[in-house]
Amino acid sequence: MMSTQPQKRVIPEPPSKLKTYFTFFIILLLIFGSAIQTNTSITELIAGFPNMMDLLVQMVPPNWSYFGKIVPAMLETIRMALLGTTFGAIIAIPIALFSASNIVKNTWVFYPVRFILNLIRTIPDLLLAAIFVSIFGLGPLPGILALTIFSIGLVAKLTYEAIEAIDPGPMEAMTSVGANKIQWIFFGVIPQVLPHYISYVLYTFEVNIRAAAVLGLVGAGGIGLYYDRTLGFFEYDKTSSIIIFTLVVVLIIDFISTKLREKLI
Amino acid sequence: MIEFNNVSKTYPNGVKGLSNINLKIEEGEFVVIVGLSGAGKSTLLRSINRLIEISDGEILIEGKSITKAKGSELRRIRRDIGMIFQSFNLVKRSSVLRNVLSGRVGYHSTLRTILGLFPKEDVDLAFDALDRVNILEKAYSRATELSGGQQQRVSIARALAQEAKIILADEPVASLDPLTTKQVMNDLKRINQELGITTIVNLHFIDLAREYATRIIGLRAGEVVFDGPVSEATDEKFSEIYGRPIKKDELLEVEV
Numbered sequence: 001m002m003s004t005q006p007q008k009r010v011i012p013e014p015p016s017k018l019k020t021y022f023t024f025f026i027i028l029l030l031i032f033g034s035a036i037q038t039n040t041s042i043t044e045l046i047a048g049f050p051n052m053m054d055l056l057v058q059m060v061p062p063n064w065s066y067f068g069k070i071v072p073a074m075l076e077t078i079r080m081a082l083l084g085t086t087f088g089a090i091i092a093i094p095i096a097l098f099s100a101s102n103i104v105k106n107t108w109v110f111y112p113v114r115f116i117l118n119l120i121r122t123i124p125d126l127l128l129a130a131i132f133v134s135i136f137g138l139g140p141l142p143g144i145l146a147l148t149i150f151s152i153g154l155v156a157k158l159t160y161e162a163i164e165a166i167d168p169g170p171m172e173a174m175t176s177v178g179a180n181k182i183q184w185i186f187f188g189v190i191p192q193v194l195p196h197y198i199s200y201v202l203y204t205f206e207v208n209i210r211a212a213a214v215l216g217l218v219g220a221g222g223i224g225l226y227y228d229r230t231l232g233f234f235e236y237d238k239t240s241s242i243i244i245f246t247l248v249v250v251l252i253i254d255f256i257s258t259k260l261r262e263k264l265i
Numbered sequence: 266m267i268e269f270n271n272v273s274k275t276y277p278n279g280v281k282g283l284s285n286i287n288l289k290i291e292e293g294e295f296v297v298i299v300g301l302s303g304a305g306k307s308t309l310l311r312s313i314n315r316l317i318e319i320s321d322g323e324i325l326i327e328g329k330s331i332t333k334a335k336g337s338e339l340r341r342i343r344r345d346i347g348m349i350f351q352s353f354n355l356v357k358r359s360s361v362l363r364n365v366l367s368g369r370v371g372y373h374s375t376l377r378t379i380l381g382l383f384p385k386e387d388v389d390l391a392f393d394a395l396d397r398v399n400i401l402e403k404a405y406s407r408a409t410e411l412s413g414g415q416q417q418r419v420s421i422a423r424a425l426a427q428e429a430k431i432i433l434a435d436e437p438v439a440s441l442d443p444l445t446t447k448q449v450m451n452d453l454k455r456i457n458q459e460l461g462i463t464t465i466v467n468l469h470f471i472d473l474a475r476e477y478a479t480r481i482i483g484l485r486a487g488e489v490v491f492d493g494p495v496s497e498a499t500d501e502k503f504s505e506i507y508g509r510p511i512k513k514d515e516l517l518e519v520e521v
Contacts (some may be wrong), residue, residue: 172354173355178340180375192357
């Protein structure tokens with residue numbers, strides 16, 4: 001049977017590669033364009049290299065005795081992250097529910113809420129902190145507020161996406177037993193989404209620890225103030241001890257949080 | 266009693282789900298609805314507790330119009346109608362007991378239920394319901410740890426705890442093996458006979474329909490083409506409902 005088939009095969013034309021080349025060209029153009037516009041040059045990088053080495057040499061050995069002095073500031077950083085995350089996570093719950101299209105079926109509600117949420121997330125946390133410092137003055141309070149707003153954006157966004165991905169079955173079952181909307185949410189939605197939510201809150205806490213460590217640069221409390229101070233006085237051995245301390249704290253908290261999140265989902 | 270008065274359903278895409286249905290289902294009946302997939306079985310069942318909105322006509326439950334009911338009145342009618350789904354629709358991470366108790370939320374204040382403060386009578390009721398479907402020992406297991414047949418029995422227990430007067434079962438055995446199918450159908454039948462709960466089941470196995478029903482309703486293209494006792498539902502009648510001879514895979518054929 002096979003031999004009776006016609007010998008001529010029609011091989012289809014391969015699709016044009018023009019689009020791929022064009023995309024590649026555009027990307028190259030954007031990179032070079034940005035380099036030129038920002039006056040980036042390789043020679044400058046090479047010229048600055050000895051300075052970098054100088055700085056590194058001055059950072060070693062770290063000033064270990066400085067640790068004792070920055071412990072209170074480090075604790076303040078952790079407390080700021082903890083409070084900011086907690087307040088943000090609580091406020092994020094209703095916002096996440098109002099953003100989810102399978103909870104609030106009215107497009108006039110969830111689109112505006114999502115728009116505000118996206119607006120919040122476009123503001124960098126450092127800018128938020130600077131704004132709050134100008135309102136409330138120096139100290140940890142503006143830092144906590146900045147982290148709260150930042151946490152709302154992150155937790156609410158991740159949570160509403162998790163809500164939209166849950167099994168609609170239990171929600172349908174709750175409708176059929178005659179539950180009202182709040183009972184429907186507590187029995188049909190929350191048990192399904194809770195582990196995801198807790199995981200996102202822990203992740204946000206990790207991010208907030210890192211964010212809180214630099215908020216001091218704009219006067220919003222925490223360890224960041226000491227970066228600013230030691231760098232200003234060219235005490236690079238102290239700066240390096242702050243960096244090492246921050247690194248250790250962040251690593252420990254990340255480790256614990258990651259382990260907890262693995263257990264949750 | 267459930268009454269359908271000139272009920273029609275047209276889906277937004279123009280598909281006719283139900284056309285001009287007139288039915289009366291008496292208290293304590295065990296009705297099985299048969300028909301090909303897409304014949305409107307699920308639409309008919311879900312229109313009873315308004316999980317699907319009908320486009321025309323009216324449905325009365327115990328003389329009250331669910332079609333016109335709103336807010337708390339609608340929830341009150343739904344409270345009396347238990348529903349069993351093909352995919353069980355349990356919260357998989359929650360315990361069996363909590364899943365069964367979720368059937369009780371219509372009886373209490375919002376605050377009390379969201380705090381999980383169900384009165385002792387409710388918990389007893391939930392245990393009784395679990396006992397009735399023979400999975401009392403699983404009360405504190407997570408729903409996800411149970412087999413398909415056990416999960417379906419939990420959902421029957423939820424409907425029982427609800428103290429439903431009507432049970433709607435939408436393809437309750439479609440995701441179960443033949444043996445568990447029999448157990449679940451036996452549970453439904455026993456509950457129907459012992460508690461007198463009106464039971465309406467969608468099935469696509471013809472022999473199961475004949476074995477368990479007291480009355481069979483045949484649907485084809487959204488219309489009732491057969492309505493009568495099991496004795497009248499002959500193979501010829503089924504061929505009429507299906508519009509073709511019966512196939513082997515439409516029979517379950519299992520001896521228990």
